[in-house]
Amino acid sequence: MTTLSPTGPTGIATSAPTTGIAADLTNVVRSEWTKFRSVRSTYWTLIASVVVTVGLSAAICAGFEHGASQEDKQTTDLVQLTLTGAFLSQLLIGVLGVLVITSEYGTGMIRTTLTAVPRRWLVLAGKAIVFAVVVLVVSTAMAFAAFLVGQAILSQSLSVSLSESGGYRAVTGAGLYLTVVGLFGLGIGTIIRHTAGAISALVGVLLVLMIVVSLLPSSLNDHIWRYLPSNAGSAIMKTRPDSSTMAPWNGFALFCGYTAATLVVGAILMGRRDA
Amino acid sequence: MIEVERLRKRYGSKVAVDDLSFEVRPGRVTGFLGPNGAGKSTTMRMILGLDRPSGGAVSINGRSYGSRRRPLFEIGALLDAKAVHGGRSAYNHLRCLAQSNGIGRRRVDEVIDLVGLGSVAGKRVKGFSLGMSQRLGIAAALLGDPGILMFDEPVNGLDPEGIAWIRTFMKAMAAEGRTVFVSSHLMSEMAVTADHLVVIGRGRLVADASIDDVISGSTQKSVLVRSPRADQLSSLLDRHGATVATAPDGALTVSGLDAAAIGDAAAEAGIALHELSPQRASLEEAYMALTQDSVEYAAVSTGGGSAGPGAAAGAPAAAGAAGAAGAAVPDSAWAAPGTAGARTPEQAVPAPIDDPWAKGPTS
Numbered sequence: 301m302t303t304l305s306p307t308g309p310t311g312i313a314t315s316a317p318t319t320g321i322a323a324d325l326t327n328v329v330r331s332e333w334t335k336f337r338s339v340r341s342t343y344w345t346l347i348a349s350v351v352v353t354v355g356l357s358a359a360i361c362a363g364f365e366h367g368a369s370q371e372d373k374q375t376t377d378l379v380q381l382t383l384t385g386a387f388l389s390q391l392l393i394g395v396l397g398v399l400v401i402t403s404e405y406g407t408g409m410i411r412t413t414l415t416a417v418p419r420r421w422l423v424l425a426g427k428a429i430v431f432a433v434v435v436l437v438v439s440t441a442m443a444f445a446a447f448l449v450g451q452a453i454l455s456q457s458l459s460v461s462l463s464e465s466g467g468y469r470a471v472t473g474a475g476l477y478l479t480v481v482g483l484f485g486l487g488i489g490t491i492i493r494h495t496a497g498a499i500s501a502l503v504g505v506l507l508v509l510m511i512v513v514s515l516l517p518s519s520l521n522d523h524i525w526r527y528l529p530s531n532a533g534s535a536i537m538k539t540r541p542d543s544s545t546m547a548p549w550n551g552f553a554l555f556c557g558y559t560a561a562t563l564v565v566g567a568i569l570m571g572r573r574d575a
Numbered sequence: 576m577i578e579v580e581r582l583r584k585r586y587g588s589k590v591a592v593d594d595l596s597f598e599v600r601p602g603r604v605t606g607f608l609g610p611n612g613a614g615k616s617t618t619m620r621m622i623l624g625l626d627r628p629s630g631g632a633v634s635i636n637g638r639s640y641g642s643r644r645r646p647l648f649e650i651g652a653l654l655d656a657k658a659v660h661g662g663r664s665a666y667n668h669l670r671c672l673a674q675s676n677g678i679g680r681r682r683v684d685e686v687i688d689l690v691g692l693g694s695v696a697g698k699r700v701k702g703f704s705l706g707m708s709q710r711l712g713i714a715a716a717l718l719g720d721p722g723i724l725m726f727d728e729p730v731n732g733l734d735p736e737g738i739a740w741i742r743t744f745m746k747a748m749a750a751e752g753r754t755v756f757v758s759s760h761l762m763s764e765m766a767v768t769a770d771h772l773v774v775i776g777r778g779r780l781v782a783d784a785s786i787d788d789v790i791s792g793s794t795q796k797s798v799l800v801r802s803p804r805a806d807q808l809s810s811l812l813d814r815h816g817a818t819v820a821t822a823p824d825g826a827l828t829v830s831g832l833d834a835a836a837i838g839d840a841a842a843e844a845g846i847a848l849h850e851l852s853p854q855r856a857s858l859e860e861a862y863m864a865l866t867q868d869s870v871e872y873a874a875v876s877t878g879g880g881s882a883g884p885g886a887a888a889g890a891p892a893a894a895g896a897a898g899a900a901g902a903a904v905p906d907s908a909w910a911a912p913g914t915a916g917a918r919t920p921e922q923a924v925p926a927p928i929d930d931p932w933a934k935g936p937t938s
Contacts, residue, residue: 323677324644331675338667339660408658412715415623415652416675418641574626 328417328426336400336430345396346435349389349478350442356385357446361453377540378460379470382450383443386474386537390481390530393435394502397485400427401566402495414575421567424490428483428563435482440475447471466539469548473536476552480533481506484559490566506530526551529558576600576636576754577622577723583630584617584778591617593778595631599756601722604749606769606786607758608862614778615758616654619727623652635723647676650723651716656708661701665692665711668700673718686714706737713744723754730764742768762862774862797830798837801850808846815840828854 336342361382368376401424404410417423451460462468485502492498506529513524525531526546535551545551577599584592592614599605609615620626622633624640633639635650643649659668669683687696690710695703703711709729716724726745730738745768749755759765765772765786772789774782782789802808805827809819817831829837834853841848 327675327677331671331673334667334671334674335660335663338664338671339662341662403660407660408655409660411620411623411625411654411658412672413675414625415654416647416672418624418643418646572627574620 324419324422325425325429328422329429331417332423332426332430336427336434339403341399341403342396345392345399346438349392349396349439350445352392353383353385353389353439353442354446354449356388357382358449358453360384361450365454365456365458373458377538377542378450378454378458379447379462379464379467379539380537382447382454382460383470383474383537385446386439386443386478387534389439389442390478390506391503393439393478393482394485394506395499396435397431397482398489398495398498398502400431400486401489402493402498405493406495411575420570420575424486424563424567424570428486431482431486432479436475436479439478440472443471443474443478446474464539466548470537470539473548473552477533477536477555480552480556480559481530484529484555484562487559487562487566490570491562527554529555532558577725577756578634578637579618579622579631580633581631582618582621582628582633584614584621584626585629591778592621592628592775595775595778595780597773597780597783599723599754599773600771601754602749602752603770604745604755604757604768605771605773606765607756607773607775608762608765608769609758609760609775609781611760612777613760613775615760615775616727617778618775619652619654619725619756619758622725623650623654645676645719647672647678647719647721649719649721650725651719651721652725652727653709653712653716653729654727656705656712656729659700659708659711662699664697664699665703665714666696668711669715669718672715676719678718682718682720686717689717690714705732706734709733709737709741713741721753724748724756726755726757728758728760730759730761738764797828797854798832798834799850799852799854800827800829800837800848801825802827802841802846802848804846807844808841808848811840811844811846812837826850 361384364372364376364381401410404413413423414420447462454460460467462471484505485498488501488505489495489498492501509528510525510530513521513528516524522544525544526535532546532551533555535545536548538545538548546554579598580596582592582595583590595614595618607615607618617626621628622635622640624633640646640650663671666683666687669686670680673679673683687693690713692707692710692714695707700708700711713726713729716726724745726741729741729745733741745755745757749770757768769786771785772782773780774789800808800812805821805825809821809827812819812827812829812832815832815836817829817837820828822828832840834851838848838851
């Protein structure tokens with residue numbers, strides 16, 4: 301052990317400029333990128349998301365193409381139909397978002413992380429940036445894949461194209477929606493810190509809340525339904541106006557608002573609580 | 576240099592760290608000793624800014640931890656070797672930590688070689704033995720080549736070879752002029768690694784002294800005496816210059832006089848003795864007495880005696896009293912543990928907590 305010399309910081313090559321918040325954030329983003337790409341759960345979850353999104357969409361489109369009535373074929377939002385898989389893969393992406401933070405709390409790694417980066421909000425910001433970029437790329441790609449596969453299957457008797465009104469917006473919107481669902485999961489994970497609890501909460505907010513609200517008397521239901529996080533957010537994937545949901549971008553903006561609020565609460569709690 | 580000043584940590588109604596003040600200086604290994612649950616880890620987490628103190632402050636090289644941009648260059652810590660993501664390779668674990676402080680790839684390779692993990696750097700941490708995990712944690716602590724190193728129970732669960740490696744390592748780090756702060760619940764471990772000791776019990780400072788002082792202090796002789804006329808004997812021995820502590824069961828622990836002198840004095844006064852047994856505190860015993868009873872000390876301040884296990888039942892109720900006596904100054908008692916209180920009656924301790932060594936072995 302005597303080979304060490306107390307040279308201090310100057311003895312160590314650093315890989316970034318030394319001043320400024322941008323440099324600090326850059327370092328943290330690099331660090332979080334290494335973390336994100338160096339565990340297998342990232343790959344498995346993303347692969348599963350692609351398989352589920354494309355596979356489920358293909359199955360639904362195939363069933364629809366064969367079994368739907370002529371009337372249904374006239375009235376159904378076909379673009380949205382090709383994106384049906386996103387309703388399932390949102391859980392996988394959401395769980396991935398949860399795991400980005402709860403796996404650190406679960407293993408105790410968070411204490412090492414926060415020892416290296418005492419300004420905690422930087423850690424959360426770094427995680428959010430890395431997660432958002434990676435998931436946006438992957439989920440946009442898989443949304444287009446799902447659309448193209450669905451389009452090919454439906455093309456036997458129906459025609460659906462990106463160029464019809466709202467088509468592009470709906471497909472890219474699926475990528476955006478899934479990314480924000482993941483960030484929502486990250487926020488919930490930061491607040492709750494336990495994997496199982498955070499996943500339960502996420503599923504509760506995304507899905508169970510819909511079931512509960514649908515059981516309410518319609519006088520109440522009508523007022524609440526469209527503002528639920530998943531209903532508001534997924535409005536962006538629709539190409540046909542629907543009186544029960546918000547306008548696409550309005551709904552998506554509301555969902556982004558929910559997510560931002562969750563992340564801000566998470567950041568505040570993270571800064572205050574003992575790690 | 577780590578400075579801890581009047582640090583307090585409260586979890587609900589439980590006080591985990593209570594008015595704790597000490598300094599950790601460079602160039603030596605400072606042992607942080609206390610039984611499990613004494614508040615060592617809590618204190619270390621507060622030093623690193625992980626837990627928020629309920630009161631008091633910690634500064635590292637004169638500044639608080641939380642404001643630091645690249646703390647790994649100043650302080651390296653290993654709190655829990657198993658607190659890593661098992662699915663990540665050792666190399667990537669170190670790499671992500673290094674990146675967060677702008678430390679380059681070359682240094683990661685260096686620390687891996689330094690701790691001897693070169694052959695398993697690409698393996699997932701999940702399969703690591705505790706010893707390998709400890710080495711990984713130490714590698715992480717060394718990334719920034721910091722002047723301060725802090726380890727929480729680094730030898731826990733290690734095989735003899737691993738223990739020897741860590742001991743040598745810590746001493747080498749201190750010899751290079753670094754500040755090394757290492758916790759343990761084993762006095763025997765500290766006796767071979769530490770130059771200086773900070774001892775806490777139930778969150779309070781019990782001792783802050785050099786290891787030499789602790790050893791000389793704890794090997795002092797005391798004599799256990801029982802007599803049907805304990806009270807009279809006690810004041811008699813007091814006049815002979817001894818320090819007498821009375822246990823609840825009436826036994827006297829006498830220091831400052833040897834067994835022969837006590838027996839002679841008793842015979843002269845016509846006081847019967849039922850027991851007269853010289854005691855020698857081992858390091859371990861003395862430490863147990865020091866830490867186990869740290870609450871009771873304050874609670875039985877009028878008796879001047881060691882409470883011993885017999886009094887343990889009263890301990891929970893005594894917690895409030897201990898808190899009230901927060902101004903007790905354990906530091907001063909440790910200015911010279913070998914001499915203060917026990918051997919010189921003029922310095923008779925005002926409250927028993929001030930010089931636990933004076934009581935010799937309890938029970």
